[in-house]
Every structure is written in C-alpha cells, then in structure tokens.
Amino acid sequence: MAIGYATYFLKSSLIQDRLIVSLTSLLVLLTLFSQVGDTLPKTSYVKMIDDWFLFTIVLLLFIILSHMFIDISNERILIISKGDNKTSKYIPTAAQVHKILRYILVPGVFVVFSLIFWLIMVYQP
Known part of the structure; x- marks a missing residue:
C-alpha cells in the first residue's frame, strides 16, 4: 500500500513509471489476498481481513486511475491553453x-477507513 501511495511523489512526467509501480503493487496485493484466502477456513460471511484487502485493492485501483486522469487532464489543459478562446472558467491544473x-x-x-476498521476490530464481541 505504501509503495502504491509513494507513486504520487514521483514526477508527473514519469507516467509510465508511476503506472508500472502502481500496477505491480496491485498485482502483489491480489496475490497476497489469494494466498491468505486459501489458508483461512471457508465461511459464509465476510471476514475482516477480506474487508481490509478489498479496501486496499480499491484504493490502489483509485491511485492507478488518478494517475491516468492526471496525465489526460495535463494534456487537455495544454490543448485548451493553445486555443485563442479565453474563458473565465476555473480549471484546476493537473499539478x-x-x-x-x-x-x-x-x-x-486511508486514515478514516483505518480508524473505523480498528474500532470495529477492538469493540467486536
């Protein structure tokens, strides 16, 4: 999870490196989820470890999609700035x-989910 988050601190121009690292960390997390799921007993309900893995997988997927959005929006801002038509709309930059x-x-x-997750873990009967 930390490695996937650390990709936000790479330069915006290194989109390929950011995506490769994020996708690799997602694949490692999916492998861990599969291995842990195989070693736990089969139950009809969702376990807390399943919730944790599902959250981290969704968050890493969001990180990957946000990298792609930043790259696409950066190109779009360049196209808009090249045009002669100046609008007064505020468009946040990719940075x-x-x-x-x-x-x-x-x-x-991440902090909100962790707090809720651990509060449930501690106070669950």
Missing part, C-alpha cells in the same frame, strides 16, 4: 489535482 490527491484525499480516506 493542483495531484497535490490534493497526494496530501488530502488518499491519506484522509
């Missing part, structure tokens, strides 16, 4: 979106 994802959104979602 601004990248900073919001890096410092606010992804860590915030």
